[in-house]
Structures are given as structure tokens and as C-alpha cells.
Amino acid sequence: MENLISLVNKIQRACTALGDHGEANALPTLWDALPAIAVVGGQSSGKSSVLESVVGKDFLPRGSGIVTRRPLVLQLHKIAEGSREYAEFLHLPRKRFTDFAAVRKEISDETDRETGRSKQISSVPIHLSIFSPNVVNLTLIDLPGLTKVAVDGQSENIVQDIENMVRAYIEKPNCIILAVSPANQDLATSDAIKISREVDPTGERTLGVLTKIDLMDKGTDAVEILEGKSYRLKFPWVGVVNRSQQDINKNVDMIAARRREREYFATTPEYKHLAHRMGSEHLGKMLSKHLETVIKSKIPGIQSLIAKTVSDLETELSRLGKPIAADAGGKLYSIMEICRIFDQIYKEHLDGVRPGGDKIYNVFDNQLPAALKRLQFDKQLAMENIRKLITEADGYQPHLIAPEQGYRRLIESTLITIRGPAEAAVDAVHSLLKDLIHKAINETLELRQYPGLRVEVTNAAIESLERMRDESKKATLQLVDMESSYLTVDFFRKLPQDVEKGGNPSHSIFDRYNDSYLRRIGTTVLAYVNMVCSSLRNSIPKSIVYCQVREAKRSLLDHFFADLGKLEQKRLSSLLNEDPAVMERRAALAKRLELYRSAQAEIDSVAWSK
Numbered sequence: 001m002e003n004l005i006s007l008v009n010k011i012q013r014a015c016t017a018l019g020d021h022g023e024a025n026a027l028p029t030l031w032d033a034l035p036a037i038a039v040v041g042g043q044s045s046g047k048s049s050v051l052e053s054v055v056g057k058d059f060l061p062r063g064s065g066i067v068t069r070r071p072l073v074l075q076l077h078k079i080a081e082g083s084r085e086y087a088e089f090l091h092l093p094r095k096r097f098t099d100f101a102a103v104r105k106e107i108s109d110e111t112d113r114e115t116g117r118s119k120q121i122s123s124v125p126i127h128l129s130i131f132s133p134n135v136v137n138l139t140l141i142d143l144p145g146l147t148k149v150a151v152d153g154q155s156e157n158i159v160q161d162i163e164n165m166v167r168a169y170i171e172k173p174n175c176i177i178l179a180v181s182p183a184n185q186d187l188a189t190s191d192a193i194k195i196s197r198e199v200d201p202t203g204e205r206t207l208g209v210l211t212k213i214d215l216m217d218k219g220t221d222a223v224e225i226l227e228g229k230s231y232r233l234k235f236p237w238v239g240v241v242n243r244s245q246q247d248i249n250k251n252v253d254m255i256a257a258r259r260r261e262r263e264y265f266a267t268t269p270e271y272k273h274l275a276h277r278m279g280s281e282h283l284g285k286m287l288s289k290h291l292e293t294v295i296k297s298k299i300p301g302i303q304s305l306i307a308k309t310v311s312d313l314e315t316e317l318s319r320l321g322k323p324i325a326a327d328a329g330g331k332l333y334s335i336m337e338i339c340r341i342f343d344q345i346y347k348e349h350l351d352g353v354r355p356g357g358d359k360i361y362n363v364f365d366n367q368l369p370a371a372l373k374r375l376q377f378d379k380q381l382a383m384e385n386i387r388k389l390i391t392e393a394d395g396y397q398p399h400l401i402a403p404e405q406g407y408r409r410l411i412e413s414t415l416i417t418i419r420g421p422a423e424a425a426v427d428a429v430h431s432l433l434k435d436l437i438h439k440a441i442n443e444t445l446e447l448r449q450y451p452g453l454r455v456e457v458t459n460a461a462i463e464s465l466e467r468m469r470d471e472s473k474k475a476t477l478q479l480v481d482m483e484s485s486y487l488t489v490d491f492f493r494k495l496p497q498d499v500e501k502g503g504n505p506s507h508s509i510f511d512r513y514n515d516s517y518l519r520r521i522g523t524t525v526l527a528y529v530n531m532v533c534s535s536l537r538n539s540i541p542k543s544i545v546y547c548q549v550r551e552a553k554r555s556l557l558d559h560f561f562a563d564l565g566k567l568e569q570k571r572l573s574s575l576l577n578e579d580p581a582v583m584e585r586r587a588a589l590a591k592r593l594e595l596y597r598s599a600q601a602e603i604d605s606v607a608w609s610k
Contacts, residue, residue, distance in 0.1 A: 170199050
């Protein structure tokens with residue numbers, strides 16, 4: 001079981017080193033889950049003397065006013081008999097203190113480093129480990145003494161600030177409260193009991209310590225309190241007799257003080273029957289055993305909390321993305337890798353793995369045919385326009401059999417109107433491809449991390465699509481122009497030939513063509529144009545897919561990659577600039593994850609070994 005206390009000590013030190021020590025923090029805190037004994041008492045309650053008696057050493061700063069101005073996490077480690085006692089501070093990891101007067105001075109100095117030489121307080125704890133054969137394995141958190149009045153040099157808020165700090169520790173359900181009260185004052189006015197009762201009304205987490213029993217007025221005793229009759233707690237009260245100020249001035253050592261304390265309880269008639277559970281030595285052993293029991297009962301819950309937090313931290317880190325490489329090669333690789341992910345997501349949209357690509361097919365299957373169908377050719381094949389083009393095509397010499405030039409001009413002027421739907425289809429597909437760019441950008445989580453790169457990749461992809469659109473428009477309109485350039489002769493050869501329908505050459509040029517003949521020409525041209533439309537309905541999508549969709553899948557970022565290789569280190573770095581707040585949070589989360597994984601491994605190796 002001693003391993004469990006050592007384990008919690010180790011994790012608490014790691015928490016403090018990380019800055020995870022119970023302060024208000026947006027990040028999860030492991031400290032709050034770890035069982036700890038917080039020592040609470042008013043000023044001059046004998047709190048410091050109790051701690052020194054448990055340790056068996058003078059090591060705490062003394063004086064008037066608020067002496068303890070930062071939480072002191074005191075971790076006691078029992079070592080082999082005959083070994084030399086020493087102390088270590090977390091903030092001075094390679095320095096051993098064998099002179100405990102120097103320990104006292106370092107506590108004062110380290111407090112001043114955090115708070116300045118003012119008399120203000122700080123919630124950042126000091127970690128002190130004491131290794132001695134004369135202690136039990138135990139962790140205690142010494143909190144500033146509760147006070148009712150601010151002294152010179154302190155803000156008016158300090159009374160409330162101290163209470164808030166104490167509450168922040170003892171309100172936590174895993175905190176064991178060691179409430180220190182002087183026996184020579186009315187228990188009803190005890191600061192420690194008052195605040196403990198507020199946060200732990202049932203007394204389930206409170207251990208009561210009564211000091212200054214030897215200083216009570218003659219004719220009075222503390223038997224009713226120690227027997228739990230005056231104020232009942234779940235656990236028995238412990239009485240202690242600390243060294244007097246005179247003993248401290250005379251440097252009476254702790255060994256002698258402990259012996260005197262034992263003699264006091266053993267020989268004082270009122271306390272003889274309680275002597276077996278009184279005194280500093282008993283208090284230390286009782287606290288150690290109690291802490292061990294609480295830790296063991298909390299281990300499953302701590303393991304569950306750690307596992308959940310590890311999962312949450314990993315998810316959050318994954319969302320934030322990986323940190324960027326420092327060298328140019330690493331930066332270039334990172335950019336290429338992010339672009340590859342984006343490119344793959346874009347292709348998945350086009351190939352139907354992700355939604356959106358199906359809208360392109362809708363352009364070919366619905367929009368283009370509907371646009372071609374809407375071309376009524378009314379203007380081109382109106383009787384007056386047919387008569388005008390056919391007549392003008394003959395020039396000064398009327399045609400003999402059929403007005404071929406007239407047919408050609410009429411067909412060309414009609415076919416040219418198909419350019420509109422063809423161009424609209426190119427633009428519609430371009431618009432859809434562009435929408436998919438924005439979708440793929442938003443779905444590439446890595447690009448959220450780097451706003452600069454996101455903008456550059458978006459712009460580069462859209463520029464590529466615009467080049468592809470221009471090429472597609474050129475190729476697609478050429479298909480329409482090709483139909484105008486070379487007519488399908490077989491279509492006309494299969495038509496029935498009627499020379500008489502060509503008109504009588506002896507007639508005037510103005511009455512050469514009757515309405516019936518012109519209508520037949522219009523019908524023939526419309527049939528040919530419809531045949532061309534049917535052909536283009538199939539060939540236009542092929543041209544668009546070849547020039548736009550296939551190219552977008554094949555070479556969307558080719559120009560961007562070519563330019564990327566020419567960029568200087570500074571420009572590469574600017575592409576991977578991210579919000580400093582995100583960088584700080586990632587670093588904090590990574591450290592915290594390391595702490596939790598380490599704690600997880602430590603607990604798994606120790607928790608069930610006993």
C-alpha cells in the first residue's frame with residue numbers, strides 16, 4: 001500500500017511541474033482526482049507545529065501575521081533506519097537539503113519569488129519532499145491560515161482570497177480535510193471547523209486535530225471534544241501537545257518533544273484512557289493509513305478518468321493537427337502531404353465516394369438537352385429569312401437544280417446558335433467543379449490549421465479550373481464549328497430530288513421560289529440541324545469531361561506544385577503560419593497527454609500489486 005502513496009506523490013509532482021495544480025483551468029486537471037490531505041486552521045491555531053511534529057523537524061517559516069502564503073505540498077517518504085534525513089524541492093530538483101533551517105529559508109524565498117516581497121498570497125504550490133527514517137509515507141497540503149483581519153502591506157481582499165484558496169482545495173470530493181483547532185478556544189468559533197462544516201456537513205471527509213490541550217484553563221479539559229461528544233466527526237479526534245514557544249526558543253528537539261507529549265497523555269488523568277490514540281506520532285500513522293485506504297478506493301475512478309481524458313486529449317490534438325517541421329524540406333513535405341489529402345478528397349467527390357459529382361452528370365443528362373431543345377430556330381427558319389438567304393446565295397445566276405449555297409448559309413446560321421448551350425454547359429460544369437473545391441477545402445482538416453496555405457491552395461485550384469474551362473470552351477465550341485464547316489453529304493443524297501421544285505429559270509428572280517418550296521427547304525434544314533444536335537448532345541459532354549473533369553482529377557495542383565519548389569524558406573514558412581493560440585494549446589495538450597499517459601502507466605503497474 002505504501003507504493004500507492006508514493007505513486008500519488010509522483011503524479012502530484014508531475015502535475016505541479018506542468019502547471020496542473022487545481023487552479024481554474026480550461027484543460028482537464030488530474031490533480032483534482034488525486035486524494036490529498038489538506039491542513040486547514042486559523043492563524044495561531046498551531047497548524048505549523050502539528051506539521052513539524054508529524055515530520056519531527058523544524059522546517060516551516062515562523063512569525064506574526066500570514067506566514068504561509070502559498071500551498072505547501074509536503075510529501076513524506078520513509079527510508080531505511082540509520083539513513084540520513086534530507087529534503088528536496090521540486091523547483092530545485094538536483095539539490096539536497098540536509099540543513100532544515102535552509103529548508104525554512106528556501107520556503108520563504110520561493111514564496112517571495114512568486115508573490116514578490118509583498119505579503120500577498122499565491123495558489124501555485126511549493127512541493128517539498130522529506131526523506132527520513134522517522135516519518136511515515138504521507139502527503140499533506142499546508143494551506144495559508146484563515147484570518148479575519150488584513151495587516152499592513154496586505155490588500156483588503158486577502159481575508160476573502162485566503163478563504164477562496166482554502167475552499168478551492170477542500171471542496172473537492174477527493175480531498176481529506178485535516179481541521180486543526182486550538183483547545184483553549186471555543187470550538188464554536190474555530191475557523192477550521194466552520195469552513196469544514198460548510199464543505200463537508202456530514203463530516204465524512206474531515207479529520208479533527210485538537211492543539212494546545214496543555215494550555216487550557218485550569219479546571220477545564222478537552223475530553224468531550226476528543227471523545228466526539230461536543231462535535232462528532234466520522235473519525236475520532238486526535239489531540240496533540242506541541243512544543244511551547246519557550247521550547248522552540250531553547251531548540252528542544254523533536255525527539256524530546258514527542259517523548260514529553262506521550263508522557264503528558266499517559267500521565268494526565270483526564271486523558272489516560274485516550275492516550276493510545278493521542279499525539280503526533282499516532283496522528284502521522286493514522287493519516288498515512290487513512291490516505292492509503294482512500295487512495296485504494298479511488299484508484300478505479302482515477303483510472304477511468306485518466307482513460308477518458310487521454311481519449312479526449314488525443315481527439316483534440318487530432319483536430320488541431322500535427323505541429324509543423326522546422327526545416328525547409330520538412331515544411332515542403334508537410335505542404336505536399338496536406339495538398340495530397342485535399343486532392344484525394346476532391347477526387348472522391350468527383351468519383352462518387354463523397355457527394356457532389358453527380359451534379360455534373362445532371363448537366364449532361366438534363367440541362368444540355370433541355371437547352372438544345374429550347375432552340376426553336378424560329379428566327380433562322382422563318383419564311384422571310386429562308387427566302388432572303390436562298391435568294392442572296394444565288395447571286396446574279398440562279399441555281400439550276402438545288403440552291404446548295406443557300407442551304408449551306410442557312411445551316412451555318414442555324415448551327416451557330418448551338419454555341420450558346422455548349423458554352424453554358426462548360427460554365428455549369430466549371431461552377432460545380434469550383435463548388436467541390438470549396439467543399440474539399442472545408443473537409444481537409446489539415447488546411448484549417450493553416451489559413452495562409454488554405455487561401456493559396458484554394459486560389460491555385462480555382463485558377464487551374466479556369467484554365468481548364470477556357471480550354472474546354474475552346475474545344476467544345478470547335479465541335480459546333482466543325483459541324484458548320486463540313487456538312488454530312490449522305491443526309492442530302494437520301495432526300496428525294498425534284499427539279500421542278502427548284503422553280504422556273506425563265507421567271508423573274510423575285511418570284512422564282514414559291515412558299516411551298518421554301519417550306520421544304522426549312523424542313524430539310526431543321527431535320528439536318530436536329531441530327532447535328534443529337535450528335536452534339538453526346539460529343540459535348542465528352543469534350544467537357546476530357547478537358548475539365550479528367551484534367552481536374554489529373555492535374556488540379558500541378559501549377560501550384562511547380563511554383564512551390566521555387567519558394568524561399570521564408571515564404572514556405574508563411575504558408576504554414578498558424579494561430580499562436582492554437583500552437584500554445586497544442587503544446588499544452590501534448591504535455592498534458594504525456595502526463596496522463598505516464599500516470600496511466602504508473603497506476604497500472606502499481607494499483608493492483610497489493
